[in-house]
Amino acid sequence: MKKILLVGCGAMGGAILSGCLAKGLWKKEEVYLKEHSLEASKEKAARYGVNISQDGSIASDADMVIVAVKPNIVLGVLEEISKYKPRRVLSIAAAVTLETLENNLPEGTEVIRCMPNTPASVGEGMAAIAAGKLTSNEFLSEAVEIFNALGKSAVVTERQLDELGALSGAGPGYAFVIIDALSDAGVLIGLPRKLAIQAAAQTLYGAAKMVLETGKHPAELRDQVTSPGGTTIAGIYAMEQGGLRAALIDGVKACLDKSDAMAKK
Numbered sequence: 021m022k023k024i025l026l027v028g029c030g031a032m033g034g035a036i037l038s039g040c041l042a043k044g045l046w047k048k049e050e051v052y053l054k055e056h057s058l059e060a061s062k063e064k065a066a067r068y069g070v071n072i073s074q075d076g077s078i079a080s081d082a083d084m085v086i087v088a089v090k091p092n093i094v095l096g097v098l099e100e101i102s103k104y105k106p107r108r109v110l111s112i113a114a115a116v117t118l119e120t121l122e123n124n125l126p127e128g129t130e131v132i133r134c135m136p137n138t139p140a141s142v143g144e145g146m147a148a149i150a151a152g153k154l155t156s157n158e159f160l161s162e163a164v165e166i167f168n169a170l171g172k173s174a175v176v177t178e179r180q181l182d183e184l185g186a187l188s189g190a191g192p193g194y195a196f197v198i199i200d201a202l203s204d205a206g207v208l209i210g211l212p213r214k215l216a217i218q219a220a221a222q223t224l225y226g227a228a229k230m231v232l233e234t235g236k237h238p239a240e241l242r243d244q245v246t247s248p249g250g251t252t253i254a255g256i257y258a259m260e261q262g263g264l265r266a267a268l269i270d271g272v273k274a275c276l277d278k279s280d281a282m283a284k285k
């Protein structure tokens with residue numbers, strides 16, 4: 021029976037846990053969690069039906085330790101679990117580098133960095149995965165298996181992982197703003213809010229599915245829906261005049277700049 025230690029079971033840790041349990045990748049009895057306090061661990065363990073390892077000692081014979089706490093807490097967690105000489109550690113913390121992980125864990129620990137996103141909780145996540153110096157193919161395959169079960173994943177260089185953090189890691193945040201803005205537009209032109217939100221969300225979902233399933237460039241798909249002198253190109257023109265494309269590009273770049281600045285601290 022395998023053993024998984026999950027340190028931090030908040031938005032992302034919880035999404036990974038519930039997804040892996042739902043997909044049958046992990047059995048409840050195989051998972052141990054450690055939250056910031058015993059009370060919190062008890063509450064989360066009861067919610068998911070898993071075990072607790074409040075001192076983290078299960079790390080000594082766990083197949084994998086997943087570190088899913090906020091970046092500023094990671095070093096403390098690494099210090100705590102290092103006592104138990106973990107074999108394999110996967111961190112999802114933004115801006116905590118492979119080098120930092122390797123330097124703060126016992127020599128020989130296999131490490132992986134992963135940048136998931138919250139749609140993993142509904143099986144539609146996108147995760148970037150980068151391996152450390154000593155990471156075995158077996159550990160990497162296990163990580164890919166986990167994140168493919170929660171959506172899609174890509175094994176990338178560490179720099180690409182940071183770049184994907186700004187695109188897909190933070191991306192659901194951008195998408196929620198876009199859906200909210202489109203629903204505002206629907207309300208402005210006379211639609212009820214609930215219907216406008218459903219129409220905006222389903223339209224983005226459907227368009228995204230078309231890009232993924234047809235493999236066509238999004239510009240080609242856009243061309244197919246913009247007839248000359250038509251209504252859609254009139255809408256796109258107004259949006260471009262409002263700086264839609266540049267705002268999205270600037271937003272992703274600002275997110276990466278912030279993540280780079282945090283990594284330097």
Ligand SMILES: NC(=O)c1ccc[n+]([C@@H]2O[C@H](COP(=O)([O-])OP(=O)(O)OC[C@H]3O[C@@H](n4cnc5c(N)ncnc54)[C@H](OP(=O)(O)O)[C@@H]3O)[C@@H](O)[C@H]2O)c1
Nearest residue numbers: 028029030031032054055056088089090091112113114136
């Ligand atoms: N959310 C995302 O979209 C996303 C995407 C990609 C990567 N990430 C990364 O995922 C990590 C977690 O983010 P999150 O959004 O899931 O944060 P979160 O919801 O705050 O979850 C962190 C969890 O860790 C717990 N915790 C705090 N100190 C702890 C300790 N010493 N030992 C064990 N558990 C402790 C927190 O408990 P309390 O809240 O009670 O303190 C909380 O339940 C971050 O490093 C972030 O960079 C997040």
